[in-house]
Amino acid sequence: xxxxxxxxxxxxxxxxxxxxxxxxxxxxxxxxxxxxxxxxxxxxxxxxxxxxxxxxxxxxxxxxxxxxxxxxxxxxxxxxxxxxxxxxxxxxxxxxxxxxxxxxxxxxxxxxxxxxxxxxxxxxxxxxxxxxxxxxxxxxxxxxxxxxxxxxxxxxxxxxxxxxxxxxxxxxxxxxxxxxxxxxxxxxxxxxxxxxxxxxxxxxxxxxxxxxxxxxxxxxxxxxxxxxxxxxxxxxxxxxxxxxxxxxxxxxxxxxxxxxxxxxxxxxxxxxxxxxxxxxxxxxxxxxxxxxxx
Amino acid sequence: xxxxxxxxxxxxxxxxxxxxxxxxxxxxxxxxxxxxxxxxxxxxxxxxxxxxxxxxxxxxxxxxxxxxxxxxxxxxxxxxxxxxxxxxxxxxxxxxxxxxxxxxxxxxxxxxxxxxxxxxxxxxxxxxxxxxxxxxxxxxxxxxxxxxxxxxxxxxxxxxxxxxxxxxxxxxxxxxxxxxxxxxxxxxxxxxxxxxxxxxxxxxxxxxxxxxxxxxxxxxxxxxxxxxxxxxxxxxxxxxxxxxxxxxxxxxxxxxxxxxxxxxxxxxxxxxxxxxxxxxxxxxxxxxxxxxxxxx
Numbered sequence: 176x177x178x179x180x181x182x183x184x185x186x187x188x189x190x191x192x193x194x195x196x197x198x199x200x201x202x203x204x205x206x207x208x209x210x211x212x213x214x215x216x217x218x219x220x221x222x223x224x225x226x227x228x229x230x231x232x233x234x235x236x237x238x239x240x241x242x243x244x245x246x247x248x249x250x251x252x253x254x255x256x257x258x259x260x261x262x263x264x265x266x267x268x269x270x271x272x273x274x275x276x277x278x279x280x281x282x283x284x285x286x287x288x289x290x291x292x293x294x295x296x297x298x299x300x301x302x303x304x305x306x307x308x309x310x311x312x313x314x315x316x317x318x319x320x321x322x323x324x325x326x327x328x329x330x331x332x333x334x335x336x337x338x339x340x341x342x343x344x345x346x347x348x349x350x351x352x353x354x355x356x357x358x359x360x361x362x363x364x365x366x367x368x369x370x371x372x373x374x375x376x377x378x379x380x381x382x383x384x385x386x387x388x389x390x391x392x393x394x395x396x397x398x399x400x401x402x403x404x405x406x407x408x409x410x411x412x413x414x415x416x417x418x419x420x421x422x423x424x425x426x427x428x429x430x431x432x433x434x435x436x437x438x439x440x441x442x443x444x445x446x447x448x449x450x451x452x453x454x455x456x457x458x459x460x461x462x463x464x465x466x467x468x469x
Numbered sequence: 470x471x472x473x474x475x476x477x478x479x480x481x482x483x484x485x486x487x488x489x490x491x492x493x494x495x496x497x498x499x500x501x502x503x504x505x506x507x508x509x510x511x512x513x514x515x516x517x518x519x520x521x522x523x524x525x526x527x528x529x530x531x532x533x534x535x536x537x538x539x540x541x542x543x544x545x546x547x548x549x550x551x552x553x554x555x556x557x558x559x560x561x562x563x564x565x566x567x568x569x570x571x572x573x574x575x576x577x578x579x580x581x582x583x584x585x586x587x588x589x590x591x592x593x594x595x596x597x598x599x600x601x602x603x604x605x606x607x608x609x610x611x612x613x614x615x616x617x618x619x620x621x622x623x624x625x626x627x628x629x630x631x632x633x634x635x636x637x638x639x640x641x642x643x644x645x646x647x648x649x650x651x652x653x654x655x656x657x658x659x660x661x662x663x664x665x666x667x668x669x670x671x672x673x674x675x676x677x678x679x680x681x682x683x684x685x686x687x688x689x690x691x692x693x694x695x696x697x698x699x700x701x702x703x704x705x706x707x708x709x710x711x712x713x714x715x716x717x718x719x720x721x722x723x724x725x726x727x728x729x730x731x732x733x734x735x736x737x738x739x740x741x742x743x744x745x746x747x748x749x750x751x752x753x754x755x756x757x758x759x760x761x762x763x764x765x
Contacts, residue, residue, distance in 0.1 A: 184667060191562050192571075198559065199578040201635065205593045206581075208603065212596070223601030271486035274479035282479050288487075295494040298746040301738025302718070303725045304500020307514075308493070326493040327486055357478045386586030389700065393726060404588045408704065411592040433596065440592050447584050455577060 206444065213237070213437035220433040236438035246439060248399055249406035252318065253385060256402055259322045260384045264331070265377050269369075271332045273361045276339035289336075296329040309394060320394040321402060325387075331376045338372045339365055382447060403443055411436045504736035510729075524736035533720060534737070541716040544626050544697040549690045551634035552641055557683065559638055560645035561675065565667075576646070579639030591704035594632055595619060625710040633701060644682060652678035685760035692749030695741050717741050 207227070212220050216231025224230055240246055275292075279285055299305070305324075314320035342365065350360050366373065391405030401409070504524055506517040528534050559579075566572045582590065598604050598618040605615035618624055656674050665673070699718035706714045717737065725734025756762040 187667065188565065191565050195559075195562055195566065195575050198638075199575045202579050202582050202639065205590075205597060208597060209593055221601070223599070223603070223606055226603055226606070267486045267489060270482045274482050277479065282476065288483060292490070295490060297749050298498070298742055299494065300498040300500050301735055301742055302721050303731050303735040303738060304503060305493075305497040306726065307500055307503075307731075308497040312492070323489065324493060327489045329490075332486070357475045357482070361482075382584055386584075386588075388586065388588045389703075404586050407592070408588045411588075436592065437596070440589050444585060444589055448581075451581065451584060452577065455580075 206441075206448075209437045209441050209444075213434055213441050215434055217432065217434050220437070236434045239435055240438055240442065245398070245406065246442075249401050249403045250442075252321075252400065253403040255318060256321045257381050257384050259318065260325075261377055261381045263322060264328055264380045265373065268328060268331050268335055268376065269361065269366055269373070271327075272335035272339055273357065273365065275332070275336045292329055292332065295327075296333075306393060315394055316396055316400050318400075321384075321387075321390055324390055324394060325384075328376075328380060331380065334376060335369065335372060338369050342368055378450070382450075385446060407439055407443055411440065501735065501739050503732055504739045506732060508731040508735070510731070520732075524732050525740075528733065528736055528740075533715075536712065537715050537717050537720045537737075540626070540713055541695055541697045541718075544629055544702075544716060545694050547626070547630040548633050548698070549693065551630055552637060553683070553687055553690065555634050555638045556641035557645055560642040560649060561671070563642070563646065564649050564675070576639065576642075580643070581639070582636045583640035585636075587700040587704050590632070590636060591701070594628075594705065598628075619705060620707065620709045622710045622713045625706070625714040629698070629702060629705065629714065632705075633698060644686065645679060648679040648682040649675070681760055685756055685762050688752050688756040688760060689762075691752035691755070692745070694748055695745050 208225075211227065211229045212225050213236050214229040214232055214234065215225045216233065217235075219225055219230040274282055275285060275289055277285055309315070309320060309324050314324065346364055346368075347360055350364055355364075386404060388402070388404035388408050391400075391402040392408065395401055395405065398406075398409075500514070503514060503517075505519060505521055506514070507520050507523075508514065508517045563572060563575065566575075596602055600615055600617055604618070608615055616624075618628060652674065656678075657670060660670055660674060695717060697716040697718070699716070699722070702714060702716050702719055703722070706719065718741075721734045721738050721741075724730045725738070
């Protein structure tokens with residue numbers, strides 16, 4: 176690309192890069208700050224002296240966490256949840272997408288099933304009916320509430336349906352001539368070809384389940400059953416009282432054990448921070464994969 | 470056609486997903502009747518007394534109702550605007566960077582906050598903006614009074630909007646960035662030969678080139694006009710900011726699950742779902758008509 180190299184153009188370049196770097200810094204700094212607080216002396220953190228570097232560097236809060244059974248309980252609950260949810264979502268999404276990707280002449284009721292799915296994506300009964308329903312299934316306090324109560328991931332199914340539809344028809348026809356049935360075609364031909372979109376969709380599902388806190392709050396009646404985010408939420412985020420004055424607000428935020436909380440928050444971030452760089456190429460590609468192509 | 474005999478297999482494949490759908494999406498829809506009854510958990514849904522539109526009439530009389538609708542629409546509209554403009558500007562700026570390693574590096578860093586939960590980000594934000602936190606320390610250094618940020622009802626909606634835009638601008642920019650790469654580079658080359666400046670490029674090539682993407686994202690975002698972001702508001706709010714920060718979803722949660730006013734909360738939730746349904750359908754219709762976007 177041909178660019179002019181005038182002075183004003185160079186200045187514009189520099190300003191642009193500065194703005195972008197500020198943007199990038201703003202995204203890293205809060206995470207760095209949390210790390211610094213977690214490695215600081217408790218009193219220094221409470222006094223607000225920690226800025227860009229730990230003060231009184233020590234690993235105390237992390238040592239405290241090692242003995243904290245509740246924290247690890249919740250961590251393990253989240254891990255179980257993510258594994259179960261990832262697996263079940265994968266299988267069900269793939270199974271749903273195959274029949275729905277068929278044309279009407281091969282599967283006459285296909286449009287009916289699709290419209291039901293779309294309707295459910297656009298409309299829901301609201302929080303209370305959902306809660307009452309899940310409770311009536313007896314799933315309160317069960318890990319299956321966390322895994323299943325979010326419902327079928329309709330958007331993901333649609334993405335995979337579109338991807339399957341864009342695969343060349345010849346593949347399927349060749350397999351049919353060789354006597355293959357739908358299960359073989361799905362699992363031995365379509366799924367291996369759909370790995371990019373399936374990987375993206377599964378990754379998003381996993382990250383969402385890891386980050387989810389509300390179902391844990393509402394569907395788990397006992398604290399031991401809380402997934403990690405719910406546990407942290409109860410601990411760290413200010414809990415509302417029925418009437419609060421500004422002084423009470425100030426006092427509550429000052430009383431919390433900031434370094435310990437920061438350490439727990441940081442550990443909760445680690446899985447996402449680790450997976451993220453390796454798999455971000457999937458995120459970018461995957462977003463455009465599930466689109467309808469003419 | 471040989472495929473006809475596979476239909477039973479298709480039904481079998483659809484079965485697990487549809488059972489899941491029926492159990493957790495469709496059956497809860499029937500719970501809407503609670504909005505028309507005086508729900509008594511003791512006798513169950515069917516035996517509770519039918520009171521028709523009483524809950525809705527009561528809802529219109531409540532001062533809370535007007536408040537939460539206004540707060541919700543205000544916050545989500547500001548978010549829609551912010552989430553359309555900031556990622557666009559960011560993508561345009563990033564497009565001007567010629568060192569591709571720098572470009573990729575910045576992009577990688579900038580969509581990280583999108584993948585962190587609001588629980589985590591709220592605890593960080595509450596700490597950073599706390600009375601003794603870094604932001605107030607900075608204010609003190611400039612001789613200003615410290616501000617109790619998240620307890621101020623005038624500041625709260627803006628804090629919500631800005632932090633949401635900050636969290637998502639990197640990720641939302643991805644669509645714009647890939648749209649920018651699809652603009653034909655020879656357009657820029659011929660413009661350079663004709664003596665175009667960078668601003669000319671922006672005005673006559675770049676923006677028209679991605680206009681369809683902008684229109685599409687705008688149309689799709691309309692559907693969310695009643696979703697002000699429960700996870701975020703729930704983690705950041707407190708009673709001091711209810712007047713400007715309480716949104717429909719947080720109110721329904723408190724009234725319904727905490728105060729056990731099931732019928733009223735269901736009525737409000739139903740209204741929100743109905744309006745949302747209309748808005749989302751409208752937004753998909755506009756998207757398919759003006760930007761050729763179809764979901765299936």
